Amino acid sequence: MADTAINLNNVRLSYVYIFGEGRTNDSGKRSWSLTALVPKNSPQVPAIKAAIDAAKAKDAQKIGKTGIKSPLLDGDAKDEDGGYKYKGDENRGCYLIRASNYNRRPAVVDKSVQPIIDPDEVYSGCYANVRVSFYGYNSGTNKGISPGLEAVQKVKDGDRLSGGGANPSDIFTAVEEDFLS
Numbered sequence: 001m002a003d004t005a006i007n008l009n010n011v012r013l014s015y016v017y018i019f020g021e022g023r024t025n026d027s028g029k030r031s032w033s034l035t036a037l038v039p040k041n042s043p044q045v046p047a048i049k050a051a052i053d054a055a056k057a058k059d060a061q062k063i064g065k066t067g068i069k070s071p072l073l074d075g076d077a078k079d080e081d082g083g084y085k086y087k088g089d090e091n092r093g094c095y096l097i098r099a100s101n102y103n104r105r106p107a108v109v110d111k112s113v114q115p116i117i118d119p120d121e122v123y124s125g126c127y128a129n130v131r132v133s134f135y136g137y138n139s140g141t142n143k144g145i146s147p148g149l150e151a152v153q154k155v156k157d158g159d160r161l162s163g164g165g166a167n168p169s170d171i172f173t174a175v176e177e178d179f180l181s
Contacts, residue, residue: 002047002050002051002053002054003051003054004051004054004055004058004133004134004135005051005131005132005133005134005150006044006047006048006051006131006132006133006134007129007130007131008036008038008044008048008097008129008130008131008132009044009129010127010128010129010155010156011036011037011038011097011127011128011129011130012036012037012090012094012125012126012127012158013034013035013036013037013122013123013124013125013126013127013128013130013152014034014035014036014037014088014090014091014096014124014125014161015033015034015035015098015124016034016122016123016124017031017032017033017034018032018033018034018105018106018108018122018149018152019032019105019108019119019122020105020119022105029102030102031100031101031102032100032101032104032105032106032149033098033099033100033101033149034098034099034130034149034152035096035097035098035099036096036097036099036128036130036132037075037090037091037094037095037096038094038095038096038097039093039094039095040075040093040094040095041093045095048072048095048097049072051134052070052071052072052134052145054134055134055135055136055145056068056136056145058135058136059135059136059145060136062136062137062138062143063136063137063138063143063144063145064138064143067143068136068143068144068145069142069143069144069145070144070145071097071098071134071144071145071146071147072095072096072097073086073095073096073097073098074095074096075091075092075093075094075095075096076091076092076093088161090125090161097132097147098147099130099132099147099148099149100146100147100148100149101148101149101150106149106150106151106152107150107151107152108122108151108152108153108154109151109152109153109154110153110154111153111154111155113153116154121154122152122154123160123162124160124161124162125158125159125160125161125162126154126156126157126158127154127155127156127157127158128152128153128154128155129152129153129155130149130151130152130153131149131150131151131152132147132148132149132150133147133148133150134146134147134148135148
């Protein structure tokens with residue numbers, strides 16, 4: 001049987017929440033998460049599908065055989081109105097894998113496998129190697145395979161996908177002291 005854990009190599013990151021306290025969901029549960037964008041033509045896709053199938057086989061008793069949600073989301077999927085289900089041009093031609101960890105913050109390292117402490121170093125738009133481990137879940141009416149987020153290795157910078165980060169000197173001018181009185 002194939003392993004349920006896999007490294008997603010040189011994937012673009014989106015919705016990165018992997019530092020500090022992470023995020024808190026509606027029920028107050030804390031998590032650290034990210035979305036990995038994997039090109040559909042990536043040679044990794046068969047291995048990813050094999051890891052998902054291995055998780056289905058491993059957790060078959062828990063999840064059953066029908067109605068199982070897949071963690072491999074199609075970035076080209078359309079909604080009922082004909083628009084893209086997952087907004088953002090960066091999603092086109094990619095599979096999206098939303099990985100989370102509800103127990104602990106994942107290890108985050110640089111190319112030299114040294115810890116990254118500055119949260120601004122790993123952002124939506126950079127490229128990374130991401131270790132995920134697929135597992136089955138069944139919460140009554142909701143069952144499927146989910147990717148657990150284990151570790152992240154930033155491998156290169158990329159164009160940021162999120163706003164913010166404006167250079168203050170590009171948008172403001174110095175204020176004279178007498179102007180403030």
